[in-house]
Amino acid sequence: MSDLSHIEALRDGVAAWNVWRRMNPGLIPDLSGSNIKVRGLSGIDLSGADMRGVMLAGADLSGALLRGADLTGADLMEADLSGADLSGADLTGANLMGADLSGADLTGAGLDGAILYRADLEGSECVSRHLWLNQIIDFANGLGCVDGEGEAFVFDDMEDSTVESSFMSTRMLRLEVELSDPVPAKAIYEILGALNRLYGMVADQDLPGPIIRIGPSGEGDGG
Amino acid sequence: MNRISFKGSSAVIVDFAERFLETHVIRIEPSEEVREIYGRELESLARSAHVELRHLENVMDFLHEHGAPRAELDELVEARSGELADLARDAAVLERYLIDGTILDVMILDDGA
Numbered sequence: 642m643s644d645l646s647h648i649e650a651l652r653d654g655v656a657a658w659n660v661w662r663r664m665n666p667g668l669i670p671d672l673s674g675s676n677i678k679v680r681g682l683s684g685i686d687l688s689g690a691d692m693r694g695v696m697l698a699g700a701d702l703s704g705a706l707l708r709g710a711d712l713t714g715a716d717l718m719e720a721d722l723s724g725a726d727l728s729g730a731d732l733t734g735a736n737l738m739g740a741d742l743s744g745a746d747l748t749g750a751g752l753d754g755a756i757l758y759r760a761d762l763e764g765s766e767c768v769s770r771h772l773w774l775n776q777i778i779d780f781a782n783g784l785g786c787v788d789g790e791g792e793a794f795v796f797d798d799m800e801d802s803t804v805e806s807s808f809m810s811t812r813m814l815r816l817e818v819e820l821s822d823p824v825p826a827k828a829i830y831e832i833l834g835a836l837n838r839l840y841g842m843v844a845d846q847d848l849p850g851p852i853i854r855i856g857p858s859g860e861g862d863g864g
Numbered sequence: 865m866n867r868i869s870f871k872g873s874s875a876v877i878v879d880f881a882e883r884f885l886e887t888h889v890i891r892i893e894p895s896e897e898v899r900e901i902y903g904r905e906l907e908s909l910a911r912s913a914h915v916e917l918r919h920l921e922n923v924m925d926f927l928h929e930h931g932a933p934r935a936e937l938d939e940l941v942e943a944r945s946g947e948l949a950d951l952a953r954d955a956a957v958l959e960r961y962l963i964d965g966t967i968l969d970v971m972i973l974d975d976g977a
Binding site for chain 1: 884885931951957961973
C-alpha cells in the first residue's frame, strides 16, 4: 500500500514536492493504490514512483516526469499527460481512456492491455509504425488507439516497447491468392470458405476487416 | 486464372499468409502459453475429431496471437462444438490445395497506408 507521508507531501504542491524529491534522491515515492485528490500536478517529478493502481482520473499531469514509474493498472482516464515523460514507464493495464498524451514520450513504455480509447497520441514518441486509429480495439490483452478523426499517426522509436503485441498495423495489405485455371467450383468454394472462416476469427479485431472478392486476375489492381 | 483477395492490417495478413498459405516443411510451433494452457485439450480433440494436432495448434496460436480473448479461446476448446475442429480442417484444406497446385501463388501487396 501507499506511504501516507508521501501522499501528504503531494498536498504541499508540486514545487515543494519536487524540492523534496531533489533532497531525497534515493527515495522511491510509494503512491500505489491511492486515490489522489490533488489534480494540479503539472510538471511534477514522479519518476520511478510506485504508482500501481493509483487513481488519478482527470488529473493535470502535463509535463510530468513519470520516467520509469510503475503505473500498472493506474486509472488515468482523461488525465492530461501532454508532454509528459513516460519513457520506460509501465502502463500495463492502465486506463488511459480519453487521456491527452500528445507530445508525451512513451519510448520503451509498457502498454500491454492499456486502454487508449479516444486517447490523443498525436506527436507523442510512441511507436515506429502507423496506427490505425479509426477503430476501437479494446479487449483483453489488446491495445486500443482511437482518434475521432480516424487518422493514422506515425510515431518514432519504440522498439523495446511491448506495443508489438497489440493490434496495430503499419499499413493495410492485400493478400492475393491465385488459383489455377481452370479451377473446379468445389475447390473455389472450399478455399473461399476456409479463408473466410479462418480469417473471420480475428476479423473483428483486425482493421478494417477482410474485404474479399473473387474474379479474374487483373481486376481491382488499381490499389 | 482466378484470384481471391483479402484486405486487412499488415500484422494479421502477413501472419495469416505464413501460417495458412505456405506449405510448411517444419511444423509451426505454437507459443508456450498456448501449449501450456490448451495442449492436453487439443491433443484430446485431435484424437476425437480426427484432425491433425498441428492444425489445431496453429489455429489456436493464430487466434491467441491476434487477440482473441482468453474466455473465447477457453470456450472454443471446452465447448466441443466442433468449431475448432472445423477450423483445423479448413487449415488442412488450404494445405491440400497448396500442395496439389490449385493454389498457385500467394502474394502480399501494399495498398498504401
